[in-house]
Amino acid sequence: xxxDKNGIARRIAQEMKDGYYVNLGIGIPTxxxxxxxxxxxxxxxxxxxxxxMGPFPFEEDVDADLINAGKQTITALPGAAYFDSATSFAMxxxxxxxxxxxxxxxxxxxxxxxxxxxxxxxxxxxxxxxDLVASADNIIVAMMHTNRAGESKLLTxxxxxxxxxxxxxKVVTDLAVLDITPHGFELREVAPGISIEDVRNATEGKLIVxxxxxxxxx
Amino acid sequence: MIRKVVANxxxxxAGIKSGMTLMLGGFGLCGIPENSxxxxxxxxxxxxxxxxxxxxxDDFGLGxxxxxxxxxxxxxxxxxxxxxxxxxxxxxELEVDLVPQGTLAERCRAAGAGIPAFYxxxxxxxxxAEGKExxxxxxxxxxxxxxxxxxxxxxxxxxxxxxGNLIYKGTARNFNPMMAMAGKITVAEVExxxxxxxxxxxxxxxPGIFVQRIFQGNSYEKRIENxxxxxxS
Numbered sequence: 001x002x003x004d005k006n007g008i009a010r011r012i013a014q015e016m017k018d019g020y021y022v023n024l025g026i027g028i029p030t031x032x033x034x035x036x037x038x039x040x041x042x043x044x045x046x047x048x049x050x051x052x053m054g055p056f057p058f059e060e061d062v063d064a065d066l067i068n069a070g071k072q073t074i075t076a077l078p079g080a081a082y083f084d085s086a087t088s089f090a091m092x093x094x095x096x097x098x099x100x101x102x103x104x105x106x107x108x109x110x111x112x113x114x115x116x117x118x119x120x121x122x123x124x125x126x127x128x129x130x131d132l133v134a135s136a137d138n139i140i141v142a143m144m145h146t147n148r149a150g151e152s153k154l155l156t157x158x159x160x161x162x163x164x165x166x167x168x169x170k171v172v173t174d175l176a177v178l179d180i181t182p183h184g185f186e187l188r189e190v191a192p193g194i195s196i197e198d199v200r201n202a203t204e205g206k207l208i209v210x211x212x213x214x215x216x217x218x
Numbered sequence: 219m220i221r222k223v224v225a226n227x228x229x230x231x232a233g234i235k236s237g238m239t240l241m242l243g244g245f246g247l248c249g250i251p252e253n254s255x256x257x258x259x260x261x262x263x264x265x266x267x268x269x270x271x272x273x274x275x276d277d278f279g280l281g282x283x284x285x286x287x288x289x290x291x292x293x294x295x296x297x298x299x300x301x302x303x304x305x306x307x308x309x310x311e312l313e314v315d316l317v318p319q320g321t322l323a324e325r326c327r328a329a330g331a332g333i334p335a336f337y338x339x340x341x342x343x344x345x346x347a348e349g350k351e352x353x354x355x356x357x358x359x360x361x362x363x364x365x366x367x368x369x370x371x372x373x374x375x376x377x378x379x380x381x382g383n384l385i386y387k388g389t390a391r392n393f394n395p396m397m398a399m400a401g402k403i404t405v406a407e408v409e410x411x412x413x414x415x416x417x418x419x420x421x422x423x424x425p426g427i428f429v430q431r432i433f434q435g436n437s438y439e440k441r442i443e444n445x446x447x448x449x450x451s
Binding site: 046047048049050055056057058059062063064065066067068069070071072073074076082083084085086088089092093112117123124125126127128129130131134135161162163164165 | 294295319376
């Protein structure tokens with residue numbers, strides 16, 4: 001069966017290593033914080049100016065001056081730090097953040113990502129996404145394999161305006177885990193109950209299937 | 219001591235003319251100069267170019283100046299929370315320049331730091347790169363981006379003193395420190411204005427040299443966009 005959003009988040013959480021500073025985007029990526037494996041310590045950076053972001057506050061602790069980049073009220077953990085936006089993007093551009101998890105509308109087989117604009121329909125702006133994808137070494141995309149119309153989001157080439165060039169390293173969807181390689185999307189894992197054929201049918205871009213594809217353990 | 223304290227927001231916006239370029243601090247509705255925005259609205263100045271990370275919501279923040287059509291052009295990174303904004307943009311009534319958030323912050327910082335332009339990797343290969351010089355450093359492509367120029371900057375801090383020194387609270391800091399550096403005239407509004415000597419110089423975020431006018435805001439609504447809480451069970 002295909003994973004739900006929490007399943008995708010749970011699988012991505014397994015990619016974290018002890019000592020990582022991590023930036024989570026809005027949507028499915030935000031859920032990743034709920035599934036940090038035992039024994040692993042990571043710190044979350046939110047680009048509006050906090051390191052050491054904690055969970056949502058209890059009602060009586062809500063503070064209008066303490067939000068994340070999704071404008072949600074949050075808390076700060078012991079050891080947290082606040083800083084301005086230029087310092088925040090120095091952390092990102094300067095590659096001090098070890099892992100970035102983003103949502104996407106489309107990913108191309110060369111690692112291009114589109115997630116900021118649908119011409120004529122949706123123009124909300126790129127926020128910090130262009131800075132993140134241009135600089136981060138370790139970019140994981142969390143998204144559904146197909147859109148609501150059932151069309152593949154893993155493409156030969158993006159059809160929407162792109163956010164960054166050849167930057168995505170790994171894609172985790174409701175169906176599969178895939179690495180971006182010089183030859184295309186290389187299938188690593190399939191969701192429980194999903195066949196390689198299912199993934200092939202849902203992938204418009206070039207899919208590479210080598211020996212050793214395993215079922216996700218989540 | 220150099221006199222910087224003004225009585226209120228109305229006095230603080232003196233000299234603002236239609237057609238000017240303004241910077242306004244804040245991220246979403248967090249850390250926005252609420253009192254200055256109200257004074258700008260009441261003053262009736264128009265044809266403004268506003269540099270601000272976001273454009274407020276329909277009925278708060280910079281949304282108030284959109285309602286009254288006082289803004290000609292917005293320079294922002296994300297404007298998704300404002301229906302009126304989208305309508306004005308699609309109808310062509312409002313010019314919009316979308317800038318990657320880190321580039322926006324750095325163009326403010328550069329403006330205040332005497333750096334006319336810089337190279338950044340953000341936006342290479344995208345629509346943002348159109349018409350910009352590309353140069354390769356360390357095997358990676360970068361875009362040439364220019365510092366902003368702003369007639370006035372409006373920032374909001376938690377505490378300030380008569381010398382113009384500012385301390386921000388939590389994530390309400392965001393763009394305020396860089397914008398304070400960048401304004402030809404920087405107006406700071408604070409929740410608490412204290413005499414010089416009461417703030418610890420070790421704790422100052424924005425040194426007073428960057429602030430020309432300072433006042434204590436009358437009231438702060440501090441509206442929350444997404445109130446998210448967890449339950450105790």
